[in-house]
Amino acid sequence: MNGTIFEVKRFAVHDGEGLRTTLFLKGCPLRCPWCQNPEGIDPAPALWYNPTVCLGCGGCAAACPNRALTLGGRIHVDRKTCTRCGTCVDRCPAGALSLCGREVSPRAAADLLLRDRAFFGTDGGVTLSGGEVLLQWEFAAEVLALCREEGVHTAIETSMQGPRAALETLLPVTDQFLVDIKLLDAEEHRRLLGVDNRLILDNYRFLCENGANVLTRTPLIPGYTDSENNIRSIARFIRLVNPEARYELLNFNPLCRSKYSALEQDYPVTGGALSPQELERFYTILAQEGIAHIIKE
Numbered sequence: 001m002n003g004t005i006f007e008v009k010r011f012a013v014h015d016g017e018g019l020r021t022t023l024f025l026k027g028c029p030l031r032c033p034w035c036q037n038p039e040g041i042d043p044a045p046a047l048w049y050n051p052t053v054c055l056g057c058g059g060c061a062a063a064c065p066n067r068a069l070t071l072g073g074r075i076h077v078d079r080k081t082c083t084r085c086g087t088c089v090d091r092c093p094a095g096a097l098s099l100c101g102r103e104v105s106p107r108a109a110a111d112l113l114l115r116d117r118a119f120f121g122t123d124g125g126v127t128l129s130g131g132e133v134l135l136q137w138e139f140a141a142e143v144l145a146l147c148r149e150e151g152v153h154t155a156i157e158t159s160m161q162g163p164r165a166a167l168e169t170l171l172p173v174t175d176q177f178l179v180d181i182k183l184l185d186a187e188e189h190r191r192l193l194g195v196d197n198r199l200i201l202d203n204y205r206f207l208c209e210n211g212a213n214v215l216t217r218t219p220l221i222p223g224y225t226d227s228e229n230n231i232r233s234i235a236r237f238i239r240l241v242n243p244e245a246r247y248e249l250l251n252f253n254p255l256c257r258s259k260y261s262a263l264e265q266d267y268p269v270t271g272g273a274l275s276p277q278e279l280e281r282f283y284t285i286l287a288q289e290g291i292a293h294i295i296k297e
């Protein structure tokens with residue numbers, strides 16, 4: 001089964017162990033207000049605009065068969081009218097427009113990843129991320145199986161919002177699961193992310209009970225996930241499910257703001273990265289809750 005991807009990141013050092021190549025799959029069932037990859041939420045390709053290189057020539061608006069573009073200081077895209085035909089991309093002389101997302105076969109995706117295998121060494125490998133990998137789990141499982149056949153370490157980054165069948169299929173071909181648990185309160189989860197977290201927590205139990213190599217992570221998002229109550233509650237839950245859990249807190253990275261600008265969307269997170277002192281306060285909370293393996297950045 002073919003899949004839709006939107007980025008390949010080479011020489012990644014934060015997407016699992018060692019040096020890795022990460023493939024990003026399109027489509028996500030969650031709506032995290034702080035999403036670092038907003039271009040990956042829509043399962044279909046999306047028109048991407050870089051105003052910093054735009055010449056303001058208006059050629060794209062003139063070429064669009066659906067009149068989805070208007071010029072007013074910068075290009076504005078009517079995303080309800082745009083059919084993602086790509087005509088404007090071909091017309092733009094400055095490379096300011098691109099279609100984010102393309103369909104590839106599992107073999108082509110594996111070849112994209114395995115191109116870097118000489119750099120993986122003994123501890124690196126390939127990682128699938130998104131978007132949400134579980135939305136394209138049949139494609140993902142084929143890609144990972146092909147990498148495994150070549151003796152390459154495999155990992156996925158996932159929110160766990162997906163069907164149990166996906167995990168059952170991915171388990172035999174995935175050496176490590178990097179699992180995000182963002183909020184433990186079900187109502188808060190539903191209010192902010194669009195769904196409650198029952199499926200996520202059930203899937204987490206399933207993975208831990210079935211011998212998966214799991215690294216649990218929580219992104220520290222100012223004003224959303226970085227409360228003592230939330231971090232303490234998550235720590236209690238994961239220690240109960242897996243007393244030997246490895247747990248990592250991911251500091252907020254505000255660099256994604258430019259992506260929201262390119263999509264003409266507001267970014268609601270106003271704070272910056274947490275200070276070393278604030279991180280230490282959370283590490284103390286994890287130790288108080290009995291987390292034995294705290295992974296520090």
Ligand code: SF4
Binds near residue numbers: 066067069082
């Ligand atoms: S992708 Fe096609 S429909 Fe969308 S703005 Fe460009 S030319 Fe118009």
Ligand code: SF4
Binds near residue numbers: 054058071093
């Ligand atoms: S064709 Fe390209 S350079 Fe010209 S206005 Fe459109 S996006 Fe900008």
